[in-house]
Every structure is written in structure tokens, then in C-alpha cells.
Amino acid sequence: MLTKKSRIKDVYANPIGRDIIDRVLLQMNISKKAVNNPIIGSLRLKVLPKLLKSQLDEGFVDTLLTLLNTEHETAKGNDEMILKAWWKEAVFYQIYTRSFKDSNGDGIGDLQGIISKLDYIKELGIDAIWLSPIYDSPNDDNGYDIRDYHKIMAEFGTMEDFNQLLTEVHNRDMKLIMDLVVNHTSDEHKWYQKAIQEPNSKYGDYYIFKDQPNNWTSFFSGSAWNYVEERGQYALHLFSKKQIDLNWENETLRQEIHDMIKWWLEKGIDGFRLDVINYISKRSGLPEANESIGKLMEYKGVEHYFYGPRLHEYLHDMKEKVFIPYNAFSVGETPGIGMEMSKLLTADYRKELDMVFSFDHLEMPGRTRFDDYHYDLNYLKSFMINWMENYGEHCQPSLFFENHDNPRMISKINSERQYRNVLGKLLAVIQLTLRGTPFIYQGQELGMINQNFQSIEELRDVESLNLYDELCNTMKKEEAFSKILAGSRDHARTPMQWNNQQYAGFSTGKPWIMMDEDYKICNVETQFQDENSILRFFQNLITLRKEHRVIYYGEVLFINQKEKDLFAYYRKDGTETLYIEINLSSSNKKRTKYPEGIRLLSNYAEDSSSFLRPYEASIWKYN
Known part of the structure; x- marks a missing residue:
């Protein structure tokens, strides 16, 4: 104690x-x-x-x-062999359905659009698809506000379309995981409607109500509480005002969630990505937020739910009753969770989650997503070394740089167009050669970059719009828009760039969100025809990964750790050794030693014996 x-x-x-x-x-x-x-x-x-x-x-x-004092356990040491699993060897591909491919010309991506591009995904070398929410939703937060877990959003298609998609994915020997959003539902969900209309029914305790709000704030700006006239109480919403937090303390609610998950698993899906799953347990009594912590974290109340007192209990219960019987895979989105807590959530012997997404590598120390700055890859190096050396063999790291909630990584590192190609390939080398499971976000394999939004009217993201309104209270509109532009989630949500025709081949109609003219030079069709493109590099690198299984379970041995701008490491097992060398800067870097062996793949066509060129990344096989 x-x-x-x-x-x-x-x-x-x-x-x-x-x-x-x-x-x-x-x-x-x-x-x-x-x-x-x-x-x-x-x-x-x-x-x-x-x-x-x-x-x-x-x-x-x-x-x-x-x-x-809510946690007394520590993770085990590395006293056993790494357990093998399909998801430790797989390469995942995240699809943001609304922006992937439109099949009917309404400007919104849909399930039939995804089906039409499954051969592309398979040809890329992908093993599993992660589908962002496709459930029925009023779309306040682009599908993360679910109205009915058992229906498909009408804009995306029908349940018959989904059944066809699942069959076609499995026919290509790929797997499909869905997004599970169970920290909250839409305020239009039948549970919430009954909770406010029939407060004495079993649904009356499915959500979190208080007679008086505490000082917690929402991640989407303002108070985390809505006043509900029907009940004369306040309802908790950690995100938008239409995303009401569920009360996981209620055992009947947990059983309903378990039944819903089983319903999808009965269909044959292969697992779930669990949205903000570490928020489901709130501290009893919902205490006031500490002001100091609120200032440090920029949100009030997080200390009372980001690692709640019953989190492990809830996750273990769900694993035992739902995931294990169906051999289902789980990866949790866990904002604020560090390495030690991640070990306790994912260690194989604890039976809670298979993996988590940790986000501490996406921004530099002292920076947030809405700061305008250049990301230093030396920080990424130090982060990866720490996780590779200390996460442990009972736990599997997730490897990602982009998703639907973050700007494009290339733009954050160096926005000069001359480095776009080599930077996109450099990131691919890191992501696909370290130990862990890679998650590629749609368009990342093309080297897509941030969009050139010109005004707040062109944005669609509720988080960005709310923050803009809040910032305009203290700064000029131009300054507020500039800050929003640095971190808006909409950068990652513009349409997939399929060809150089109108609307990038995404749709025959005007897309739901603006897109600039980058698609004319960066698109799938053009890059498939170019052997030196980022797309072809991803394809070759994924093939290389499958051919050299040392990448899956082999040892990671870092060298020259203190040398700035050099990221170098070996992947070793009893049968082979790979050597990866990367220049993290935009300047030439002198080599202290020329690698031995055969150069398998590089983001530069010709080798240079004396120095590494800007952002050069190469993979060597040693004899």
C-alpha cells in the first residue's frame, strides 16, 4: 500500500x-x-x-x-517461449468505409465498394481487414455513435451486403474484424430512449445519470454532462453530446453486450477492435476531477476512468464468456495507457485482450495533436527501442502510424514533396520489420498526405468543429483554424485515391468530404504501374515479411542506440539474421561500417557504400 x-x-x-x-x-x-x-x-x-x-x-x-492502490499486480518476466498465433503473423488493413469506395454514386463509401476492391487488398498482401463501424447510426461521430448494433447503416448497404462481404473476405483467405463501440451508444439507441422514458425499468440504470454534474470535461469540448429533462438528471458523455456513456456496473447491461458480441461472432467474423475500451470502468461515486491533472492532461476526470477499478474484471469476463469460445481476436484502443498497464491488459496468461493500441509514439514529448510542428524520428526510435526491449514476450506490440483519428504521418515528419516517396517507404520498413502486428491504414500504402483544407466549412469532424468554436472564444478565427488544421481527424478521412480521374475514382458523385488534387499524382492505378512506387514497395515488403519468419518471432537487437539519426537493428533466430539500417534525417549520414550480406530491399534503387542518403532505409540478409 x-x-x-x-x-x-x-x-x-x-x-x-x-x-x-x-x-x-x-x-x-x-x-x-x-x-x-x-x-x-x-x-x-x-x-x-x-x-x-x-x-x-x-x-x-x-x-x-x-x-x-487499485493495482497490486506486476507482469511476469520472459520465462517462457513466445506463443504463436495467426494475428501475430498477420498484416492488418484498416478500412474507413465512408471514404474507401462508393459503389452507387452518392458520394459515400459502402460495403459493395469494399467488395469491389477486395482483390486489391489481397494483392497488396493483407491477411486481415479491420472495418471501422458500419452499424446503424445517426452519424454524429461518423458511426461511433451506434443506434442499433444489429443493423447496417443504410448509407453503407444492407445486412445482405455485409454477409456477402464476409463470405468474399473468407474466400480470399483473409479475416475480418469489426469495430466494437461499447463505452457508449447514440442517444437514439432504444436502450437510452427507454432509460429516459421509463426510468424505473431495467434500462433506467443502463447509463450513468447524476442529479448534479461533476466537473468532468468531454474529449469533444465542454462539459461531459447533458441535462435530461425527462429524468431531471444529467447524463454522462465523454465524447459528443449524442454519445452517452453506458453503465458497465449494471450486470444485465454487460450480459446484453455479451449477447450482441456473440450474435456477430455467430456470423463468422474473426474478432474486434474495441473502441476506447479502457474507459468502461468509472470510479464509484464519480469523484470530482483533480484540477492539476486536468491541466496536465487537458481533460478533467480522466484519472477516474482511464484505468478504472473494475476494468480487468470486465475484460476477463468478456474474454472467458465470449471471445475464447469463438476463438475471437481482440485489440483494444486504450488512450492514456502506458507500457506497464498494457502488459497487464494483454499478457497471454491473464486472458483479457490480445493486443492494445498505445498512442504515445504519435506525438513528440510536450506536444499534442493540434500543435503545428515537425515530428523528429529520433523520438520514434527511442520509443520503439523501449517497447521492443521491455514489453515482454508474453505481450504482442501493435505497429501503426496512422488511423482514422490522426493526421497523415508523412506530413507530420517532413512536408517537402521531394521526400514523400522515401519517407513513406522508410515508415513501412519500421512498421513491417520490428516485432509486432502491423496495422496499415487505407491510403498509407500510397503515401497519402494531409489535405489542403481552405476553410472550417470544408471540415466534417465533430471534434474539430467543436474545438474550433471553443478556440474562437479566445483567439482570431484564422488562428483557430490554423490550430485545427494541424490535428484534424479529417486529414485521414478524405476519399481513397484510386485513379487520376474525377473524384479520384472513389465515386461518380461528389464525395461527402472535400478532396484536393493530390489524387492526380498519388493514386493506386498510377502506382501499380510504377515499380518504384510506395505501393509496390509495401507489396514487396509484405512479401518479404512472409518469406522471412524471423520477423514474426525472432530477437530484436538494437545497435548504435545513442547515435543520432541512425536507427539500426538485427532480427535474429536460429536460422537467419536480417539487418535493418535507417537514416532518420533529411541529410546524408556517413556510414561507420558497410553492411555485410545481401541487400534485400531499399527505398533507394542503387546502394551507396560510404553514406546513407536522406531517409534511406534498407534491409540486408546476412550469411
Whole structure:
């Protein structure tokens, strides 16, 4: 049991404590050396508010201790062989249905559009598809506000279309996982409608209501509470006002969710990506948010639900009752969760989740998604080394740079067009040669970049629009739009670029969201005809990955770790050795040693013996 008399080094030894301290250091752009310093490490918790009175209030330590003392377990060491599984060897491809391919000319992607492009996905080398939500929804948050879990959104097609899609995916020896959104539903879901109209029915406790709101804030701006006239109470919504949080404390609700998941698994789908799944357990009584933590995290209340007291119980229960009987795969979206907590959520012997998405590598220390800056790949190097060396063999890392919630990675690193091709390939090398399961987001295999939005009217994302309105209260509209443009989720949601014809071959009608003219030079059709394209490189690299199984389970051995701009590592097992060398900068980098063996693949056609060119990335096979 940790108390105010505990020392910082004791807190850092606690799995939650280590992750929280690492998170705070990341947010404040402070090196971990500060905590490892013997003097700092020996300080007692009770002195922190006095030392950091400008940043921490008196209640910070009490809040921290409550959170720390909810977890007493630590992950096992690497005392066993890595367990093999299909999803540890697979390459996943995320489809954002609305923007992938439109089959009927209404400007909105649909299921028949996906079916028409399955051969493309198979030819790319993909093993499994992750489908963003396609359930019936009023679309306040583009499908992440579900009205009916058992119906397909009319804009996307019918259940017959889905059944055909699933059959066609399996016919091509690929697997299909769906997006499971069970932290919240739409306020138009029948459960919520009955909860407010029949508060004394079983549905009356399916959501979280309070007579008076606390000070928690929504991730989509403003208070996290809506006043509900029918009940004379407030309903919790961590996201948009139409996304109402479910009350997982209610056992009957949990059973309904389990039954719904089984219904989809009975259809034959292969698993789920679980949306913000670590938010499902809220601390009893919904305490007030700590102001200091709110300032650090930019959202109030997160300390009471990002790693809630019953999270492990809920996940283990779902695994045992639902996922294991159907041999279903699960990957959780877990914002705010660090490495130590991820181990406890995904270690194979704990039977909770198979994998999680950790997001700490997507932004630089001290930066957020809405900051306009250039991403330094040396930070990505340090992040990957840490996870590869310390995550453990009981856990499988997820490898991704893009998804439907983040701007395009190439644009964040270097927006100069001359580096687009080599940068796209460099990221592919990292993603497909480290140990872990790669998740490629649609268009990433083309090197798609951020869109050239000209006005707020061209954006569609509820998060961006709400934040823009909020920012306009304190800054000029031009400044507010510039900030939104740096991090808007809409950059990743513009249509897939299939050819250089009107609307990029996405639709015969005007797309639901704007697209600039980048498709004229960056599209599938053009890149398939170019052996040196990013698309062809992805295709060749995925093939290479399948041919060299050392990438799946082999050892990762990093060298020259302290040398700036050089990311170099071996992949080894008892049968072969691969060597990967990458220049993380836009300048030439002198080689200290020329690699031995055969160069299997590189983002430059010809080799240079004396130096690595800008963003050069090569894979070598040693004898």
C-alpha cells in the first residue's frame, strides 16, 4: 500500500505509477533521468505539492494514491517461449468505409465498394481487414455513435451486403474484424430512449445519470454532462453530446453486450477492435476531477476512468464468456495507457485482450495533436527501442502510424514533396520489420498526405468543429483554424485515391468530404504501374515479411542506440539474421561500417557504400 510517506522511486516501481510518471514527463517534455536521479527518487510524495506548487495542488497526491492502490499486480518476466498465433503473423488493413469506395454514386463509401476492391487488398498482401463501424447510426461521430448494433447503416448497404462481404473476405483467405463501440451508444439507441422514458425499468440504470454534474470535461469540448429533462438528471458523455456513456456496473447491461458480441461472432467474423475500451470502468461515486491533472492532461476526470477499478474484471469476463469460445481476436484502443498497464491488459496468461493500441509514439514529448510542428524520428526510435526491449514476450506490440483519428504521418515528419516517396517507404520498413502486428491504414500504402483544407466549412469532424468554436472564444478565427488544421481527424478521412480521374475514382458523385488534387499524382492505378512506387514497395515488403519468419518471432537487437539519426537493428533466430539500417534525417549520414550480406530491399534503387542518403532505409540478409 502506497502512502504519502512513500518515495517517488516506490511509486515508479508500481505499474500504474511508472506509467503515470512517464506520461507526466512526456506531457511536460522532461527526461526520465529526472526520476532516476537518486535525490529525486528519494523524495516523499507528500512534498510534491510544495515543490511544484505552480503545477500541482494539494489534492493531487490523494488522487494519485487512490489510483495507484487499485493495482497490486506486476507482469511476469520472459520465462517462457513466445506463443504463436495467426494475428501475430498477420498484416492488418484498416478500412474507413465512408471514404474507401462508393459503389452507387452518392458520394459515400459502402460495403459493395469494399467488395469491389477486395482483390486489391489481397494483392497488396493483407491477411486481415479491420472495418471501422458500419452499424446503424445517426452519424454524429461518423458511426461511433451506434443506434442499433444489429443493423447496417443504410448509407453503407444492407445486412445482405455485409454477409456477402464476409463470405468474399473468407474466400480470399483473409479475416475480418469489426469495430466494437461499447463505452457508449447514440442517444437514439432504444436502450437510452427507454432509460429516459421509463426510468424505473431495467434500462433506467443502463447509463450513468447524476442529479448534479461533476466537473468532468468531454474529449469533444465542454462539459461531459447533458441535462435530461425527462429524468431531471444529467447524463454522462465523454465524447459528443449524442454519445452517452453506458453503465458497465449494471450486470444485465454487460450480459446484453455479451449477447450482441456473440450474435456477430455467430456470423463468422474473426474478432474486434474495441473502441476506447479502457474507459468502461468509472470510479464509484464519480469523484470530482483533480484540477492539476486536468491541466496536465487537458481533460478533467480522466484519472477516474482511464484505468478504472473494475476494468480487468470486465475484460476477463468478456474474454472467458465470449471471445475464447469463438476463438475471437481482440485489440483494444486504450488512450492514456502506458507500457506497464498494457502488459497487464494483454499478457497471454491473464486472458483479457490480445493486443492494445498505445498512442504515445504519435506525438513528440510536450506536444499534442493540434500543435503545428515537425515530428523528429529520433523520438520514434527511442520509443520503439523501449517497447521492443521491455514489453515482454508474453505481450504482442501493435505497429501503426496512422488511423482514422490522426493526421497523415508523412506530413507530420517532413512536408517537402521531394521526400514523400522515401519517407513513406522508410515508415513501412519500421512498421513491417520490428516485432509486432502491423496495422496499415487505407491510403498509407500510397503515401497519402494531409489535405489542403481552405476553410472550417470544408471540415466534417465533430471534434474539430467543436474545438474550433471553443478556440474562437479566445483567439482570431484564422488562428483557430490554423490550430485545427494541424490535428484534424479529417486529414485521414478524405476519399481513397484510386485513379487520376474525377473524384479520384472513389465515386461518380461528389464525395461527402472535400478532396484536393493530390489524387492526380498519388493514386493506386498510377502506382501499380510504377515499380518504384510506395505501393509496390509495401507489396514487396509484405512479401518479404512472409518469406522471412524471423520477423514474426525472432530477437530484436538494437545497435548504435545513442547515435543520432541512425536507427539500426538485427532480427535474429536460429536460422537467419536480417539487418535493418535507417537514416532518420533529411541529410546524408556517413556510414561507420558497410553492411555485410545481401541487400534485400531499399527505398533507394542503387546502394551507396560510404553514406546513407536522406531517409534511406534498407534491409540486408546476412550469411
